[in-house]
Amino acid sequence: MERRKLMKISEALNSSEVAALCFLCRDFVNWKYLEGVEDAKVLFNRLEERDHLNTEFLRELLRTIQRIDLLSLLKTNRQGVEETDGNPIDKLSNYRVMLYNIYNETTKENLQKMKFLLSDKTGRRQMDECKTALDIFVKLEKMNLLSQSNLHRLHSVLIELDQPLALTVQQFKQGTGASLQPVSPPPARLLSGFQHYNSPLLSRSEPPTTHEGGHFSSDEETNNQPSSLSDQTEYYQMNHNPHGLCVIINNEEFLGMELKKRRGTQADLNALYPLFTKFGFLVNVHSNLTAEEIRRELNGVATRDFSEDDALVVCVLSHGENGCVYGTDEKKVSLRELTQPFTSGLAPTLAGKPKLFFIQACQGGGFQTGTLQCPPNPRGLDEDRGNQMEADAGPIRGVTVPSDADFLLGMATVPECKSFRNTNTGSIYIQELCKQLKRSAESPRDDDILSVLTRVNREVSKEEYLYHKQMPEPKYTLTKTLVLKFVD
Structure with a gap:
């Protein structure tokens, strides 16, 4: 122009x-x-x-x-x-034009009342920063309290303040609202980030189809009348409270002679539990499960109705080897067995929603080495700390990666190699993961999960453990950007 x-x-x-x-x-x-x-x-x-x-x-x-x-x-x-x-x-979305029209019709008196009624959910300071109704809408969207599919809170407030404006929202929710132009969002963009060479990113190119109720029912269906590029194309919606389940399987004691007690794993549990609770997940902890008990527990979780959930998180802390983790009976559970119950065919109400698996376990008996010779006293590891390092390995013996969409597999290490755990402070990977997730949640920037895992890769790979290196490895088939923030 x-x-x-x-x-x-x-x-x-x-x-x-x-x-x-x-x-x-x-x-x-x-x-x-x-x-x-x-x-x-x-x-x-x-x-x-x-x-x-x-x-x-x-x-x-x-x-x-x-x-x-x-x-x-x-x-x-x-x-x-x-x-x-x-x-x-x-084309401007009906949803955003509707919000603009509400802003245009909101009086100064009703603006103050709106701020007061919303302050119990957002905090008074957040509302005090808002000078206009548009500022309020932006604040609510950032806090996942407002979107095209989440208009309940705004509607409730407007019922108290302005019946005609409340009716505008109601008509929009019922799909009768408007002569406004329908949404025509730009085509999907592939996520920028890293992906494992054996884990191609699966994208959806089909046009959106309407679905009453606003939740995904299969991998091919998307929300009715997408409101925006960020809601529909680029970002996973995290609108529910709680967001869903976080399952932690923490194996410390082993029944046979080959696998040692995993001292320090309680420190990982103590980091993961409060973190994912603050992220808005219901956290279920299961300690010392055999291989069959791991399968039974995850298959049971997969029967849940996830319609009102935004995501699923599964953390497995155990010994392992290439492509598997161990139950306390020293029998193997493959990575595919962990993820398969949650594929869209077996858990249809999870289709189109992110499924995050974080695996703290060795993936072989090999060691990572650096390109430079290790100094006599490696950086970040004094003699006492070196004595406290262990490897989450099992007897040595390929990797199965979930091929369905919307999975993320955060591995503590690359195939064929060991991962390390401090017997006092917990595993290197899980502790750094929790640190970087917390940092991201507290940051004003909306860092996505892949950016967070890149930082985890960088920080873990800097150090030396028992004179060796550790290189975490994310594998994913996510189709949108996922941002995790603390829930008030």
Whole structure:
């Protein structure tokens, strides 16, 4: 588009109108790139970088904020019609336009009442920071308290404040709300991140189909009337409280002669339990299970109705070898046996939802080595600490990786190699995982799980353990970005 026209439009917009445009564009530009934007020129640059700046889309934005007077600047003849090699013509979502209309009709008195009624869920300080209803909506979305499929809280508040606006939300929920344009989000983008060379990312290219109830019922179906790129295409929704189950299997004592007691594993349990509780999961702990008991427990969990869950987490802390973990009876359970009960065919209410498996166990008897000779006293490992290091290995003997979508397998080590555990402070991998997940949850940035695991890889691989290296390995078939934040 002509920069001169964009400059004129930018100069004609006041700060509240720019804020409204930023809110309406949250489906097309990640929120962190819109934070603090007060100049429309900056917004236009953000849209242009992502191939979303075209005449028709800008016209729709200006019509929505009722700046019809600026449309004359966008007049063009047929020879001047713009084309783009990027996404199809973008449309504002019904959901976001509805929220903008509510903002437009909210009086100052009702704004204060809205902040008061919501403060019990968000905290008073969070609401005090909000100057407009748009600020409130943004805050609620960041806290997973508001989305197209999660309008209950907003609707309840509006019933108290403004019946016509509450009716607007009700009509939208029933699908009768509007003459507004339906959503036409850009096509799915593959996640940027790392993937194991044996674990290709499975993506969905089928068009979305409507499904009453708003939850996934099979891998091919998606939410009815997706509200935004971030909700529908890029991000897993984490709207329920609790988010779902976190199952921890903690094997410390072993019944035979070959596998030693896993001293220090209680420290891992003590790190995982409160962390995933704060993430909003119901945490179930099972200690010292045989191989058959592990299978029976996970098969039992798989019969759960996950319709009201957002995700599943399974942590297994045990001895292991290539492609398996050990029960306390020193019998093997393959990684495939851990994940298979939760594939979409066997657990259909988990289809389209992230399933996270974190495995603290050796995957062989080999040792990782660095490219440089280890110094006599390796960095980060004094003599006493060296005496406290053990390996979660079993008798030495390929790896099965889940081929279905939406799985993440966080392995403490690569195949054929040992992982290490401090007999006092816990395993190297689980402790670093909990540290980085906590850091991410407390950060104002929305770091996704793959970014977190990259940091875990980096930090674990820096150190030396019993004069050897350890290299964790994530394997995944996630199809969206997953962000874990603490639940108030």
